[in-house]
Amino acid sequence: MVTLSEAVVRRYDRFSLYNSPYPAHDAGCAVDLYSGGEVARSPVPGEVLETRTVRCPPKSYAADEDHLVLVDCGDVVARVLHVDPTVEAGERVEVGDPLGKLVRSGFFGQWVDNHVHLGFRKHDQNLRRATGSLPLDLGVAVEGVPWDGTGEVVEAGPTHVQLDSPTADGRGFAAIASDGGVPLDGGLAHYTGGGALAATDGAVSLLDTVVGTADGRDVQWDDVAVWVTDGDGRRVRATGLSLFASQVPFGAKVVFHEGHDLSVGDRLTVSIEPTADPIRLG
Structure with a gap:
């Protein structure tokens, strides 16, 4: 179980562990963090391991490409999605640092607001696969x-x-x-x-x-x-x-x-x- 601290969660206006059709969210193993605005700020500290671009389902209201940002947090690796990154492999980020611009992803329903998707893996897991993230606890009531x-x-x-x-x-x-x-x-x-x-x-x-x-x-x-x-x-x-x-x-x-x-x-x-x-x- 990975715990995201109350101090981190309170940086965001809204969150959802389950409001998604994608298996990455099964059993609340990922969280969507909503903050408004266009800048995506890091919910984790660590070193950027990799950024990747992926194709989205085609939607008239959304971008054709999304992006995956992998951040080494020490014991675990964070997977961040829906951000067009301005960071590169080898850079160090702290909580609140800008990662890039939020993406209006083709993975979203039209009613879904822009947000940062966050999940965690162990280093020896498949870091690129959509499923397999660790159970996630948010330290807020x-x-x-x-x-x-x-x-x-x-x-x-x-x-x-x-x-x-x-x-x-x-x-x-x-x-x-x-x-x-x-x-x-x-x-x-x-x-x-x-x-x-x-x-x-x-x-x-x-x-x-x-x-x-x-x-x-x-x-x-x-x-x-x-x-x-x-x-x-x-x-x-x-x-x-x-x-x-x-x-x-x-x-x-x-x-x-x-x-x-x-x-x-x-x-x-x-x-x-x-x-x-x-x-x-x-």
């Missing part, structure tokens, strides 16, 4: 914030809307809570697995519906559908909810991977129901 499923749209992108609720006080990391008060992480339920940012076991429910089963911090989502009802009573199926931990004011993020016609100012009610036809993006 996350508050579970209750939500009744309602809110006003304050941001509307092509494939998502952000609501004005729930809200937190901004004095620490917070995430939408299950009905039992456990902070949740991941793509519910468009990605197969999610996470509980405080260990728990058994059934997990949200908005009065069982949405999955937890084993420690790993959650296997059930087959559920996310629905949105607007102020006129119109009911639209969403792709899912994008769940994460944030230390800045936030609200629920609803994903529509094929687009939507909602607007800023719309009042919405989100509900979750069991379904025989779940949407799975990965």
Whole structure:
């Protein structure tokens, strides 16, 4: 288990261990760190071992190439992705030093904000392969914030809307809570697995519906559908909810991977129901 210290994690506005379809995030073995802006700053100290350029899935809104930066941290090697590096092999970096510019990667869904992906390997592991990172612990507590499923749209992108609720006080990391008060992480339920940012076991429910089963911090989502009802009573199926931990004011993020016609100012009610036809993006 590798622990990323609280001092490091608090340099970032948001993080997610599970909100990804890629196997690098299985069992929370990698973290996506969101800070805003264009500069990617190093989450680790060490010597740059290598930088590599890789091809991305083609997306009209994203770059065709992504990059891998390997940093020797002593006992382990850090794998950093989604950064167009300005550093080279042999350079020493400290926490907070610029690594380069954040990349709008073709590995992202259109609703995904730019971020740094971080995982760790032992020196004798395959450092280039996507899977195989070590279990990762973040040295921060996350508050579970209750939500009744309602809110006003304050941001509307092509494939998502952000609501004005729930809200937190901004004095620490917070995430939408299950009905039992456990902070949740991941793509519910468009990605197969999610996470509980405080260990728990058994059934997990949200908005009065069982949405999955937890084993420690790993959650296997059930087959559920996310629905949105607007102020006129119109009911639209969403792709899912994008769940994460944030230390800045936030609200629920609803994903529509094929687009939507909602607007800023719309009042919405989100509900979750069991379904025989779940949407799975990965």
